[in-house]
Amino acid sequence: MFLRSLLQAATLLPLLYSTTSAQNACNNSPSLCRRAYNNITHLGAHDSPFLRNKETSFSTSGNHYYNTTVQLDSGVRLLSAQVHEKQANGTKEWHLCHSSCNLLDAGTLESWLSEIKTWMDANTNDVVTILLVNSDNASPADLGSQFSGAGIDRYAYKPPSTTTLPQTWPTLDSLIGNNTRLMTFVASLSQPSTQYPYLMDEFTFIFENEYENTNPSNYSCKPDRPTSLGTTSAALSSGRMFLMNHFLYQSQTFIQSPNETYANVTNAQTGFGSLGDSVKNCTSVYAKPPTFVLVDFFNVGPAMASVDAANGVTGATGRKSVSTAPLTQGSGAGTSGVGKREGSTLAVVIAVVAAVALGS
Numbered sequence: 001m002f003l004r005s006l007l008q009a010a011t012l013l014p015l016l017y018s019t020t021s022a023q024n025a026c027n028n029s030p031s032l033c034r035r036a037y038n039n040i041t042h043l044g045a046h047d048s049p050f051l052r053n054k055e056t057s058f059s060t061s062g063n064h065y066y067n068t069t070v071q072l073d074s075g076v077r078l079l080s081a082q083v084h085e086k087q088a089n090g091t092k093e094w095h096l097c098h099s100s101c102n103l104l105d106a107g108t109l110e111s112w113l114s115e116i117k118t119w120m121d122a123n124t125n126d127v128v129t130i131l132l133v134n135s136d137n138a139s140p141a142d143l144g145s146q147f148s149g150a151g152i153d154r155y156a157y158k159p160p161s162t163t164t165l166p167q168t169w170p171t172l173d174s175l176i177g178n179n180t181r182l183m184t185f186v187a188s189l190s191q192p193s194t195q196y197p198y199l200m201d202e203f204t205f206i207f208e209n210e211y212e213n214t215n216p217s218n219y220s221c222k223p224d225r226p227t228s229l230g231t232t233s234a235a236l237s238s239g240r241m242f243l244m245n246h247f248l249y250q251s252q253t254f255i256q257s258p259n260e261t262y263a264n265v266t267n268a269q270t271g272f273g274s275l276g277d278s279v280k281n282c283t284s285v286y287a288k289p290p291t292f293v294l295v296d297f298f299n300v301g302p303a304m305a306s307v308d309a310a311n312g313v314t315g316a317t318g319r320k321s322v323s324t325a326p327l328t329q330g331s332g333a334g335t336s337g338v339g340k341r342e343g344s345t346l347a348v349v350i351a352v353v354a355a356v357a358l359g360s
Contacts, residue, residue: 026172027077027126028316033176037169037183037291038241041279041310042129043303044078044294045071046247049106050098052260058329060257061104063247063296065327068112072119073320075304078129078292079116083109083143085136094138094146099255109143113150120155120181123318127175129183129292131202131243140193143186147196155182156198163192165205165239206292207235209282211245214256216266216273219246221282232285244282244290246275258296260326267301269309276306283310299324 026033032040045064048071052062064071068079084097086105096112098104106112109132120128132143147153157180160166175181187202203226210224221244223235235242248266249256259266262273269276275295283289289310295303299322308316 025125025317026176028075028318029311029313030317031313032311033173034171036171037127037175039169039288040172040291041289041307042077042292043075043298043307044080044129044131044243044292045076045298046080046245046294046296047082047098047258048076048079049081049096049112050104051106052258053327054329056104058327059104060252061098063258064298066299066322068115069119070320070322071298072116072123072126072128074299074322075307075316075319076298077127078131078294080131080133080294081106081109081112082133082135083138085138094142097135109146110149113146113152117150117152117155120152124181125176125318127172127181127183129185132184132186134186134188137190140189140191140196140199143199144193144196147184147198152182153198155179157181157183158197159200159205162194162197162200163204203240205240206243207238207240208243209245211247212249212256213245213247214249214251214259216248216262219273219278219281221278221285236286241291242282242286243292243294244278245294246278247294247296248273260297263297263300263326267295267297267303267306269301269306274306275301275303276309279306279310297326300326 024030024033027040047063048068050061050063051065051067052058053065056062071079081096082098084095084101086093086095086097086101094109095101096106096109116128116130120126147156157175184198185200185202185206189199189201192201193199207223207229208225209222210218210220213219222232223229229235229238246266248259248262250259250261265271265273266275268274271277275293279289279293293307302324308314
């Protein structure tokens with residue numbers, strides 16, 4: 001009887017092991033749990049809510065085929081978006097717009113944050129980062145009200161100081177254990193707020209390379225923002241985390257749009273202008289991989305392969321697969337997102353200055 005019970009218990013061991021492994025995986029891998037937040041490469045979706053699928057009539061302003069929820073399901077852990085002020089029936093609202101709300105309006109910031117919160121509610125072992133481009137100089141109170149309205153501020157990490165870099169960043173284990181699983185950076189905040197300390201000014205904590213690239217030969221590891229960092233050595237000694245922009249624009253009439261045609265090369269692991277090669281190049285410059293890599297059309301490549309390689313991750317758990325093929329009007333509609341409206345050519349002209357100045 002004892003032997004039979006022992007054999008029955010033994011048959012359950014694989015099930016118990018897989019369950020325990022999944023529970024102990026942080027951002028889809030057990031190997032990341034004890035690593036500091038700044039010692040991990042996080043895959044970022046550049047302009048996450050701006051979609052190129054049937055919901056936006058395949059807008060050429062769209063940066064992704066699949067919505068934010070699908071991005072998170074697939075392993076993306078950094079989500080960027082542009083925030084613009086919009087007047088609606090005499091009321092000021094904060095919308096996610098691509099350069100101009102007349103060009104591509106993805107709805108309110110609060111609605112998008114609610115979508116992210118819903119995902120975080122269901123995925124308790126994941127740390128998510130949000131990067132907001134503060135296009136119309138929203139105050140911390142303006143932005144904070146959107147976070148509290150969505151209820152996502154309950155997950156927000158608050159740094160020891162809003163003006164000084166921490167000596168060490170917490171591990172994923174610590175962030176998950178304390179349920180402070182949301183990191184939020186804003187580019188930029190003129191004056192961080194003690195009332196909303198979780199809204200961290202991006203360039204106090206992060207530096208970026210050049211973002212406005214139209215040719216694979218343009219990619220560089222040299223710091224571009226904040227402008228006070230003129231050299232790689234200055235960037236390294238500053239202690240800031242490195243966000244590596246890796247996406248291409250293509251020129252259209254009056255404005256640049258995301259380069260969809262070249263995405264399979266841009267997001268590849270190897271080859272001229274590939275994400276994998278750029279990560280390796282910048283790793284050699286800074287003696288560690290970038291903390292964040294920001295891409296368009298995240299599923300193509302797939303970009304995740306280069307990020308897994310940078311993190312030394314194999315056999316990731318808990319991710320949902322998504323096609324690596326680009327979407328076209330003939331190939332399928334894609335997964336709906338929050339992107340809604342595409343505007344006129346006049347709006348494109350109006351948006352030029354904002355797009356160039358804000359680098360989004």
